[in-house]
Amino acid sequence: MAFEGFETNRRWLGDTAPLAHLWSALSPLPVSLPALPAPHLATLPNGLRVVALPMPWRSTVSLSVYIRTGSLHESQRLAGISHVVEHMAFKGTATRDCQRINLDAERLGAEVNAHTDRDHTAFHIEGLAEDLLSFVPLLADIVLNPSFPADELERERQVILHELAEVEEDPAAVAFQAFDRACYGRRHAAGRPVIGLRANIERFSREDLLGYVQAQYGACNVVVAAAGPVEPDAFLRAVEAAFGGMPRGEPNLATAPDWVGGIQQCRLAGSSQCQVVLGFETPTLTDKRHVAHVLAAALLGEGMSSPLLDEIRERRGLAYYAACTADVLPMTGQFVIEAATASKQAAELFTEVARLLRRQADEGPDKVGLVRARRQMQVRFLRGLEQPSRRLEAAAQELFTFGELRDANEGLERLLAVRPKQVQEVFEKMLARPAAVGLGGSVPARLADQARELWTFA
Numbered sequence: 001m002a003f004e005g006f007e008t009n010r011r012w013l014g015d016t017a018p019l020a021h022l023w024s025a026l027s028p029l030p031v032s033l034p035a036l037p038a039p040h041l042a043t044l045p046n047g048l049r050v051v052a053l054p055m056p057w058r059s060t061v062s063l064s065v066y067i068r069t070g071s072l073h074e075s076q077r078l079a080g081i082s083h084v085v086e087h088m089a090f091k092g093t094a095t096r097d098c099q100r101i102n103l104d105a106e107r108l109g110a111e112v113n114a115h116t117d118r119d120h121t122a123f124h125i126e127g128l129a130e131d132l133l134s135f136v137p138l139l140a141d142i143v144l145n146p147s148f149p150a151d152e153l154e155r156e157r158q159v160i161l162h163e164l165a166e167v168e169e170d171p172a173a174v175a176f177q178a179f180d181r182a183c184y185g186r187r188h189a190a191g192r193p194v195i196g197l198r199a200n201i202e203r204f205s206r207e208d209l210l211g212y213v214q215a216q217y218g219a220c221n222v223v224v225a226a227a228g229p230v231e232p233d234a235f236l237r238a239v240e241a242a243f244g245g246m247p248r249g250e251p252n253l254a255t256a257p258d259w260v261g262g263i264q265q266c267r268l269a270g271s272s273q274c275q276v277v278l279g280f281e282t283p284t285l286t287d288k289r290h291v292a293h294v295l296a297a298a299l300l301g302e303g304m305s306s307p308l309l310d311e312i313r314e315r316r317g318l319a320y321y322a323a324c325t326a327d328v329l330p331m332t333g334q335f336v337i338e339a340a341t342a343s344k345q346a347a348e349l350f351t352e353v354a355r356l357l358r359r360q361a362d363e364g365p366d367k368v369g370l371v372r373a374r375r376q377m378q379v380r381f382l383r384g385l386e387q388p389s390r391r392l393e394a395a396a397q398e399l400f401t402f403g404e405l406r407d408a409n410e411g412l413e414r415l416l417a418v419r420p421k422q423v424q425e426v427f428e429k430m431l432a433r434p435a436a437v438g439l440g441g442s443v444p445a446r447l448a449d450q451a452r453e454l455w456t457f458a
Helices: 008-010 017-024 081-091 096-105 131-143 148-166 171-184 198-203 206-216 230-244 290-301 307-315 343-363 367-386 386-403 408-417 421-429 447-454
Strands: 040-043 049-054 060-069 112-115 121-128 222-228 262-267 275-280 321-328 333-342 436-441
Touching: 040 230, 049 230, 049 386, 060 131, 060 386, 081 096, 081 112, 081 121, 081 131, 081 148, 081 206, 096 112, 121 131, 121 386, 131 222, 131 230, 148 171, 148 198, 148 206, 171 262, 171 275, 171 333, 171 436, 222 230, 222 386, 230 436, 262 447, 275 343, 275 421, 290 307, 290 321, 290 333, 290 343, 290 408, 290 421, 307 321, 307 343, 321 436, 333 343, 343 421, 343 447, 367 386, 367 408, 367 421, 436 447
Parallel strands: 049 222, 262 436
Antiparallel strands: 040 049, 060 121, 060 222, 112 121, 275 333, 275 436, 321 333
16 A cells, blocks of 8 residues: 555645745745645555655654544543543553553653543654654554553552642642633533543543443544654555554544633632633634634734733733633634733733723734734744644644645635734624633632623623
8 A cells, every 4th residue: 555645635735835925925034935845644444544744854753643532522421531541551551561661662762652632642652763663563552452451550540640639739720620611611521621530530440441442442533643754655554554453433523512601710728829711712623714813812912022911911010921822623712811910910910901802802903913923823833844743733633623634824824814804803702702711729709700890701
């Protein structure tokens, strides 16, 4: 089997000339976009997708296996099981124990890791490019043959509970969990933490883990991707040999949550800071309108010269840290403003944030601020092209969401084409719809009441 659609897939990163006029409009100096080698995409007979992202200038290679299953795919009874499976996958397979798994990677100088998110679970290994074909069966063994030894489960259960305790004692973490509950309610998986519920973590059995993997880890839900000095055909053969026998399975589907809005808070004894997370619903990744929200977030709160940082930190000293982002995913979208402040300054912080939002809605973005935000997004885009982990995750996300590797230039073109009026409309529409607020740490008694006075709630 060979990689197919080499030229077709070139459009994912593609030729960069069409963007030159857009870039020159933002700068007096000509900007050259990088001409990157085209990605390679193939699909095995069982439905598993294989992606090679040649980056020949690197000396190391990054290999990742992405599975389309995460906290959004869990029922309340299984909330947290994706994260437990991720931990336990490294604790033993049919042929290797935990120590052997670690040694097999580290004797090659490689680093192995994994993470669980709302919409996927991923396993990673990074090492010398010459060892890529050895890395493939190492990760395949972890993904395909986990044995979940009962004694290891009891030990790792305690590790995860320690991790959960750290989260429960962190004002920022509990504020974001409260924010998600405010956004989507307690019944939908989007309103629950990725790490799961304590009672479930204490209860999960080996049989629960095996059943979940059997149900969720189908080949049609898997992307195996490598970035670096990859020889595409040799990589494809290695993946086919290691993963070709994986059962196809059925696509893992999840229901998109409805936006609820509201205020949730979690006070922590002994905390001196009030962590504030304020947000509004945005279009999801499948809706092209989300691009204006991404630019609006950069305009408001990315960089020290942004209105949020300049006013909140530099001019008023209300917070050491503040930021604004648009977290856009396939099924959820959140325009998020976060800050950590002293309890006695929280009310003033709320007032100033409300004023900044209203100013953007009433007056629209200033020209200098809009150019700054666009430039920052351009730099972020270019940095992403230089980071293997970013490119690998982006490729997996594209395949899970759209079933293809789309032209990234088109997304950048849409970003650069956003007009000031569109950005202004983002703020106008957000302020007219239900907000969500999460508070953590040392929360003043009347802060929730003040939020209700400043923003719209359902």
